[in-house]
Amino acid sequence: MRVPLSWLREYVDVQQTSEQLAERLTLLGMEVKGIEAWGADWRSVVVGELLTVEKHPNADRLHLTTVNVGSGEPLHIVCGAHNIAPGQRVPVALPGAVLPGERRIERTEKMGIASEGMLCSGDELHITSDAEGILILPPGTPLGRQLSDLYGDVVLDVDVKPNRGDALCLIGLAREVAAATGATVRWPEIKVEETGGPVGDRLTVEVRDGVLCTRFVGRWISGAKICPSPDTVQMRLQAAGMRPVSNVVDASNYVMLELGKPTHTFDGSAVHEGTIIVRRAVAGERLETLDHVWRDLTPETLIIADPQGPIGIAGVMGGAESEITDATTEIAIESAIFDPVSIRRTGHRFALRSEASLRFEKGQEFRLARIGADRVAQLTLAWAGGSCARGVVDTAPNEPVSPRLAFRPSRVSKLLGAPIDTAEQRDLLKRVGIETEAAPTGSRIRVAAAPKPLEIDPGSEEVVMAVVPTWRRDLEVEADVVEEVARVRGYETTPSHLPDTLMPAYRPSPLKVRNSIRETLAGAGLTEVVTHALVSPENDARLQWPGDGGLAIASPAAGGVIAVTNPLSSQHSVLRQHVVPSLLGVLALNERQGREDVAVFEVGKGYGRVGDAPQEWTRLAFVLSGDAQPAAWNRPARPYDLDDAKGIVEMICRRLHTPPPSYRPDTRGFPFHPGRALTAEATADAESVSGRVAELHPDALEMWELRAQRVIVAELAIRGLDEATVPRIHVEPIARFPVVERDLAVIVDESRTAAEVEAAIRSHGGALLRGHRLFDLYRGAPLATDEKSLAYRLVFGADDRTLAEAEIDAAVAAVRSGLEIDLGAHIRS
């Protein structure tokens, strides 16, 4: 809410500088987001007096003027307006002046005659809405003065929180200033001169939905003359961020900003039979609103109607037909209380949210219906003349009594952690208009209100009754009183001490495994990224990343994709199921920046749905592209390949203390290289790693517009990534007897995999085989073209003795014959 200080001062004295005031308000909970020097963008605009006004010799629409600006020679200025005459005081933009919108004024020539500046309209200065005529200043305005000195103001931008609808106006903020500074609030004197006949002769109001409209106050003014508001009023509205329209409309807006009461003015002649009906719309009814859009009304919409049909959407926007125009003379004033939820829904339904509807949504003080109607009538009479009908139409004239709210001063101290005695609490509350009185015996404490109400018996504790001001609709429960005490006393007085209560039970952190993997990968040269969970629908679809079929850990039944129903853009409209496509996006972005070596990983979520149950799971994904080892002066370059990715998977397995992963080829082809894709799996008691590792198919690279020749990707499910599993290490005793190594070259057909060879070695190695390691892979002469040789180093040993040669020979022989029989291998020792 924009608060011009000069306007605020009408209701409360402000002794502080604007900065001091801003800080006091902020500390009271009315955060001042900005302090604007209104008029600071009129630079070199001064007050001048028109000496002469003559016709321009070369252009009918232009005038030649001479203007006295208080010093120096009179200026010759060419002007296009028609409302000027000698003797008037006007704003003059001198050469070099800058107007709002960074508009620069220089010496120019207009139709052959030099012009030494410009006479300004209210619109050009953003003071009034008049763009046609020059702004005519009052006769006594001092000559030569900077306009900003005279009309400049300070405007505070106050962030009024949604629960404080009562403070969305100058009176409301004046109350807060008073609470902060100890000053007193001055209400405007509201008095309506009723010179017309009885209002009942002109206006009848029928409220057919007493739930959605709890009060309707109407007034009638005849013989008004529509014209612009006084300049000072227009300036105030402008400074407060509201565009002036006409005297009657401005009166309504002025009252909304002043008192926080939205009202509406109708052209009385368009209200048929002088009868206003407040009802829900009937299906099929339509209304052209003030913005000249036809609206289809629904039965949920509360409307203002006359006997012939809708004339306005209650609390949201009036109808075009009953709009105040220059020809209007009869004016019907509506000042009503509507159901906040209904207004909010209607505003959303029609995507129409106005300053008025925002205030209705937050709830209105019941009393304001009558006060608002009177104030609008008073200002309309002052600015537009006419005569006001006698009396008001008021559908609920009984003003309610102030509600009472019982609270325990001890509870206030306990919540705040600061002892504040009862007398001080009562004093503090009084400063924000909350009177206190003794609580009748048996008063119950409202601890919580709807939707989960709780009232309790305070027992023997001291109870004080707060008299809640009618405008404070936000004070509902005891804790609300606590906040009032705290904020008036000053939050900055809150003591600071560390909790000394019981600690919670130990709970392992779900971040533990994630962090150890993150740190491990960073140590291996991969950089962590965090990408969007919301992606384009094509993102997952076009990569065709396979589901978890055949993997040891499946996502919790990934199911279908979850889509956002109101996405910001199609680029971010569904929740991803896989992380790899996002990483390809990161690769593409960095390639565009000229990066060729990219190794990135993300621990991120996938999302899916099974029926109407959403699912989320955490994955580790990485992408390798370019050089694993960039060339250095002391090292040749080496590009990333599939083995690097497998090495990373193996390292993760070691980190999690699972057995080494087992690999199975995945020959599906797209999106994978058909000969360079695999599933990797490793499981232990508490930990497991499973997923896919592959070089991408060249078609996939093309699809993502990647320049890289090869891109290696992996996506792994790791138990522990989102659970707090902690790997346990069971130590094997160190061997007391020496182990013996034997090398074995296994010549097999190309179609045999290393996994098959190793499985055979393990199954035939017997109890003495302690380990095996592939140390060479050879193809070529003297082997046949469809043969390869895998050279393994076998390690034999026993816990209780040094092995005899014969034992080792027997074990090796068993492995040999096993390989020969199982795989048709030839062995060279």
Next chain:
Amino acid sequence: MDFESLSADLRSLQARALEEISAAVDPGALDALQIQYLGKKGDLTAVLRGIGALPADDRPRVGAIANEVGEAVKGALATRGTELRSQVQTIRLAAEKVDVTLPGRPVARGALHPIPETIEAIAEVFGQFGFVIHEGPEVEDDLTNFQMLNIAPDHPARDLWDTLYVDIPGYLLRTHTSPGQIRVMQSTRPPIRALLPGRCFRYEAVDASHGSEFFQVEGLMVDEGTSMADLKGLLDEFAHALFGPRKTRFRPGYYPFTEPSVAFDVECVVCGGVGCPACSKSGWMTILGAGMVHPVVLQYGGIDPERYQGFAFGMGVERIANLRHAVPDLRYYLENDLRFLEQFR
């Protein structure tokens, strides 16, 4: 052959050997001299062959001289050998000299992303005060995200959270980590000290200071008598841990799920409180929102608001990271330009 001539032969052999040994220039030559003089078929053996012709009395004397000669030659060989090896080593070492100012062989090291790292830094501080990590779902139900947090379906405060809805009835993308408060309270009993980091979503156009996806860390503490003073004490520790010794202040804030609600400010990290554009000239920067958990929320969490009270706080991870690292644009975080990320290596 008599004793005199034999011993003279031995002496001259010694003299010749020592001369040749001292003239040797490489270990190979020394090896050859060793064989030549001391080998089985060497000169010393050859001289001693004449010993048989001597009278028995003279033999031990010649033997003693021969021993002396042998020891002297061995000693000379060893000394010269050490000398030569040392020379060779010196030459080799000299030849192996490198320009030690050349850079080393690169060891790969990746960077860790500032978002999880900042979450870790926050968790580290609160972890010291017994706060344990919980995590909740990102696809959240309306009930937990809003209604149980005292935000009814038509509450005007809903405008504070522009929400992205999903095509599962009753679900949305959580707009804050606050629903985690409900989940923690429903699953654990007081004393509660919980920290809930995670991704959140808003219907908000992306620019330098807003993102539609962002990260928050929520904190919750509930026990008998947990007060706003406890909240202030903890947040002061937190602010000092992350931003050094600076002034802090509480001022009123507004959240439907806390009462009283708090905004927590620290002295501007840019200007130190004097006032600058970064702090809108106020000298203060708001780093998080907090408050005492609303009784309605406690009840939805299954906790008796008469017996227990507590506080909650929530902070934007990017905000904290921005202040710590002076990141100029929020978009950097999810864009993942390596030129940005590698600065965190």
